[in-house]
Amino acid sequence: MNSNTVIDLKNIYKRFYVGTPNELEILHGIDLTVSRGEFVSIVGASGSGKSTLMNIIGALDRPSLGSYTLNGTDICSAKDGELSHIRNREIGFVFQTYNLIPRNSALKNVELPMMYARMRSRSRKKRAAELLEMVGMKDRMKHTPDELSGGQKQRVAIARALANEPSIILADEPTGALDSSTGRMIMDLFHKLHREKGITIILITHSNELAEETERVLTLMDGRIISERRGSRYAEGQYSPCTQ
Amino acid sequence: MLKDNILLALNELKANKMRSLLTTLGIVIGIAAVIAIMILGNGMKRYTVDTMSSPESRRVYFFLIQKGQEDINDEQNYDDSVREMRNSDQYNVKTFEKLREKFSDRLEGIIMSYDLGTMKTGSNDINICGINPCGLKMKGTINIAAGRSITAEEYSSGKSVIMLPDKKAEMLYGSTENALGKTLECRKNNSFFNYTVVGVYHKEKESMMQDMLFGSTGEPAFVPYNNASQKPVGESCFTDFCALAKKDTDLNKLEKDLEKYINTEFYKDNDAYKADVLVLQEALDSVAMIISIMKLVLMAIAAISLVVGGIGVMNIMVVSITERTREIGTRKALGATNGNIRTQFLIEAVMICMLGCTVGVVTGLLLGKLMSSLMGISGSAEASSIVISVVFSMLFGVFFGYYPASKAAKMNPIDALRYE
Numbered sequence: 001m002n003s004n005t006v007i008d009l010k011n012i013y014k015r016f017y018v019g020t021p022n023e024l025e026i027l028h029g030i031d032l033t034v035s036r037g038e039f040v041s042i043v044g045a046s047g048s049g050k051s052t053l054m055n056i057i058g059a060l061d062r063p064s065l066g067s068y069t070l071n072g073t074d075i076c077s078a079k080d081g082e083l084s085h086i087r088n089r090e091i092g093f094v095f096q097t098y099n100l101i102p103r104n105s106a107l108k109n110v111e112l113p114m115m116y117a118r119m120r121s122r123s124r125k126k127r128a129a130e131l132l133e134m135v136g137m138k139d140r141m142k143h144t145p146d147e148l149s150g151g152q153k154q155r156v157a158i159a160r161a162l163a164n165e166p167s168i169i170l171a172d173e174p175t176g177a178l179d180s181s182t183g184r185m186i187m188d189l190f191h192k193l194h195r196e197k198g199i200t201i202i203l204i205t206h207s208n209e210l211a212e213e214t215e216r217v218l219t220l221m222d223g224r225i226i227s228e229r230r231g232s233r234y235a236e237g238q239y240s241p242c243t244q
Numbered sequence: 245m246l247k248d249n250i251l252l253a254l255n256e257l258k259a260n261k262m263r264s265l266l267t268t269l270g271i272v273i274g275i276a277a278v279i280a281i282m283i284l285g286n287g288m289k290r291y292t293v294d295t296m297s298s299p300e301s302r303r304v305y306f307f308l309i310q311k312g313q314e315d316i317n318d319e320q321n322y323d324d325s326v327r328e329m330r331n332s333d334q335y336n337v338k339t340f341e342k343l344r345e346k347f348s349d350r351l352e353g354i355i356m357s358y359d360l361g362t363m364k365t366g367s368n369d370i371n372i373c374g375i376n377p378c379g380l381k382m383k384g385t386i387n388i389a390a391g392r393s394i395t396a397e398e399y400s401s402g403k404s405v406i407m408l409p410d411k412k413a414e415m416l417y418g419s420t421e422n423a424l425g426k427t428l429e430c431r432k433n434n435s436f437f438n439y440t441v442v443g444v445y446h447k448e449k450e451s452m453m454q455d456m457l458f459g460s461t462g463e464p465a466f467v468p469y470n471n472a473s474q475k476p477v478g479e480s481c482f483t484d485f486c487a488l489a490k491k492d493t494d495l496n497k498l499e500k501d502l503e504k505y506i507n508t509e510f511y512k513d514n515d516a517y518k519a520d521v522l523v524l525q526e527a528l529d530s531v532a533m534i535i536s537i538m539k540l541v542l543m544a545i546a547a548i549s550l551v552v553g554g555i556g557v558m559n560i561m562v563v564s565i566t567e568r569t570r571e572i573g574t575r576k577a578l579g580a581t582n583g584n585i586r587t588q589f590l591i592e593a594v595m596i597c598m599l600g601c602t603v604g605v606v607t608g609l610l611l612g613k614l615m616s617s618l619m620g621i622s623g624s625a626e627a628s629s630i631v632i633s634v635v636f637s638m639l640f641g642v643f644f645g646y647y648p649a650s651k652a653a654k655m656n657p658i659d660a661l662r663y664e
């Protein structure tokens with residue numbers, strides 16, 4: 001295994017038990033290696049198992065079979081507490097539905113991962129404010145999620161994902177609920193993070209257009225990776241730089 | 245982290261104000277009842293001690309009963325065929341003299357009181373009561389406001405002197421001072437009575453407890469017993485009377501000794517009747533009984549509402565956790581450990597209980613004060629009872645919050661995130 005490897009999935013199976021004897025196998029032996037600083041996108045039809053795979057990569061779920069090493073840690077044998085720690089420090093999640101904590105200000109939401117990392121109140125407030133400024137949400141820090149638009153919510157969620165300087169950002173259809181121009185803005189933010197901070201990003205998307213902008217495009221079909229190629233517009237840099 | 249969790253919990257409580265308040269109602273009632281009980285209990289204890297030293301509590305009752313009866317309340321053994329009571333069966337001045345003589349160390353005197361009822365004076369009504377010095381002691385806390393009290397000489401000779409209550413004196417003569425030395429002309433049916441006003445008294449307000457125990461004595465004008473009664477003590481006979489025991493007398497022993505003495509001295513040869521002596525102890529006991537029943541009822545209410553309240557808290561926590569399943573999933577995705585989640589919801593449950601406790605303590609203090617002032621006792625809460633309530637409600641929160649909090653902690657992050 002290359003020392004530059006962040007994610008190493010070998011022969012991953014995932015089965016759900018929907019009451020015996022109906023055993024539902026969703027992932028049928030996935031092999032996937034992601035190196036540090038890569039920007040990978042996963043595309044595929046609805047129900048092909050993209051989210052299921054993403055949850056395993058994000059240490060939210062365990063594979064039924066196979067081995068998974070993340071930054072050198074064997075996820076399959078890790079205890080719940082270790083998985084919490086890994087999710088807290090190594091991974092930043094961005095969800096399609098934003099998943100901000102209701103009734104908590106943008107600032108409080110961004111502070112959350114740092115709170116679980118036991119960072120002191122003052123320093124985490126400072127960092128949360130910096131992150132919100134970076135995503136262009138400085139003047140909305142005190143607002144609660146219900147006072148923000150979808151795009152604004154997703155920017156807060158991205159700031160939150162970055163809180164503990166994770167090595168990987170996992171984004172499951174982050175632009176799925178946004179109009180195309182707002183989606184564009186979020187995508188630009190990912191490009192900026194990738195380019196400037198060298199963060200590893202795995203993006204699930206239904207938009208081929210957005211997928212083509214990434215370094216590597218994986219196509220999933222019925223729980224198998226059927227193709228893997230370079231994004232057609234990745235090198236060409238056809239995406240516009242982040243504009244706020 | 246603790247501070248964050250407390251702020252978080254407060255935030256949630258604030259967001260669901262109505263729900264939080266309704267949830268805590270059981271705890272509010274429970275804690276309020278506990279505090280009120282403590283205040284009442286304290287007041288009662290103090291009141292009983294006070295009452296035990298009041299003259300009323302030293303009253304000794306003398307009744308006449310049939311020889312077959314156990315005591316005055318024994319109706320089962322009351323026999324209709326027994327001959328009617330004659331004057332010679334009754335108590336008279338000889339009884340009093342003997343008692344004064346034999347029990348001078350334990351009896352202060354015989355209580356004499358004769359109610360003349362309502363008389364007319366001009367266009368006003370006035371209640372007049374004949375009493376002796378011991379009798380006056382039974383009429384509540386009486387202070388001389390003007391003039392003087394009736395003298396011993398006036399009492400025994402039955403002089404036509406009168407002591408007015410202050411309100412009456414002001415009504416009749418304008419002021420208490422003005423009343424002194426005046427002659428009060430009274431009329432009842434076709435009889436006329438003239439009294440010289442020698443004093444005006446003020447009476448302290450009677451409490452409800454006092455009323456319950458001894459009955460209201462009102463505020464009549466007082467004249468010497470020997471003047472009021474058609475026949476002076478020496479010529480009368482009585483079917484019952486009261487005496488006043490001296491302070492620090494063992495009343496139960498006195499009761500037995502008196503009964504034995506009178507029955508051997510006066511009623512040994514009586515074919516039908518005997519004396520029955522009673523002390524107040526029993527009345528006090530029955531009041532203590534009422535109070536302890538009240539306490540028990542309140543305790544039961546407290547216990548029931550605390551348990552119901554606790555289950556209410558548990559229920560609302562389960563509801564809240566179900567509602568916030570996605571939030572729990574998100575927190576776990578962001579790195580919250582099972583312990584973090586459990587702590588968060590435990591603190592929330594404790595905060596709900598403490599909110600209920602705070603409202604309950606305030607309500608209980610008001611309720612206890614109100615009830616004790618209605619009953620005319622002065623109860624107060626000890627700081628310790630409040631501290632105990634707070635600690636108790638915290639434990640309550642932990643106890644009833646533990647199951648929902650654990651349920652939240654054990655949620656699978658994926659299932660929680662996928663929850664619709």
Ligand SMILES: Nc1ncnc2c1ncn2[C@@H]1O[C@H](COP(=O)(O)OP(=O)(O)OP(=O)(O)O)[C@@H](O)[C@H]1O
Nearest residue numbers: 016018024026044045046047048049050051052053
């Ligand atoms: N907990 C579960 N129990 C049973 N079946 C499940 C569970 N989670 C996922 N599945 C099934 O796994 C399959 C893949 O689901 P998944 O969410 O990974 O699809 P997806 O590729 O992300 O689809 P979409 O693009 O619509 O988000 C679906 O058929 C789904 O019903």
Ligand SMILES: [Mg+2]
Nearest residue numbers: 050051052172
């Ligand atoms: Mg999906």
